[in-house]
Amino acid sequence: MNSIEEILWKYIDGNCSPEEQKIVSTLIAEDESYRLKYLELVVLSNDLSEMELDEPSMAFTYNVMEGIRAEHALVPLKARVNKRIIMGIALFFSITLFTLLLFVLLTIKLPAHILPANSSLNFKIPDINSGKEKMVVQGFIFFDVVLGLYLLDGFLRRKADSGRA
């Protein structure tokens, strides 16, 4: 029974080879059971082909386009600005600054009398050996080290988070 149906569906769907097609069409013409089953399946197949599609609501297209617009609006400005423009601006300023610096360095001529001859040797390093000052300096360095470690920790955490995401 099943095999009859299987063959007939193959025939109706047009998946038979020419030889098979010949065999099935003679079977339908000569065998009553094949013919009845064939007619039944053809009717179903036609009904399925003529089946009406469902219609979504009138506002469907509008809702889709609104959804797309809303999603576009949600994108932060940072992601929407073309990176090449940012790079261009950066390049422009770095070239300008570099040229300016080069120009200044090449054109500047310090007159010799501005700098006193032995001025560099006359500097006196502040004395930090006395108890109070030593403590202040050590405290200052300690605070700097803690701050540095704290910032480094924050930086590494952020890096690890973005790596996981």
Place this chain on the structure above:
Amino acid sequence: MASSESYRMQSKLSDIELIQQTLAGNQAAYADLVKRHQRFVFTLAMRFSKVREDAEEIAQDCFIKAYRSLSSFQGQSKFSTWLYSIVYTTAMTFLRKKRVDTDSIDDENTYVQIENQVSAYDVNNAENRSRSFYLDQAIAQLLPDDAAIITLFYKGEQSLEEIAKTMNMETNTVKVKLFRARQRLREKLEKNLKHETKDLI
């Protein structure tokens, strides 16, 4: 006048041309693409959710997803095949999310309720009902996969190979599934008609 003319011109464009226009920044072209495919996408979503509101949500979600990844559409397959594969995965995810109990979505019992709902929908007389009514009723009682395969094959202009691509299956599996789906559809039709004739007597 001018806008209706441009619309008529756009509707003549192929899917690929509309996609190119969309990618060039013309959102109206995408609206045309949505209009062209919305009925089928909605129908396909209905085959899974069986409820209009949910189907509409799935279908909208699909078109937004398709828009988002439109640039990754390579044009190796038909746009419809690509779009329907998005519908299939979105609808399957939706069903999985919706399934609160541990019953499998392939469990026939899940759809018993819908069967009753449809037969409780007896507004018009049995005589007035058309064949398409019985067909729609029987399709609504099928499992999502069966209903989707039948819809794709008969209404989606998709070959067995394309359906296989959409559903991420082997072509032979689709062939067997289509055969079984049609068998089950006939069983449902027969059962429903038997019920009806009993009611008439």
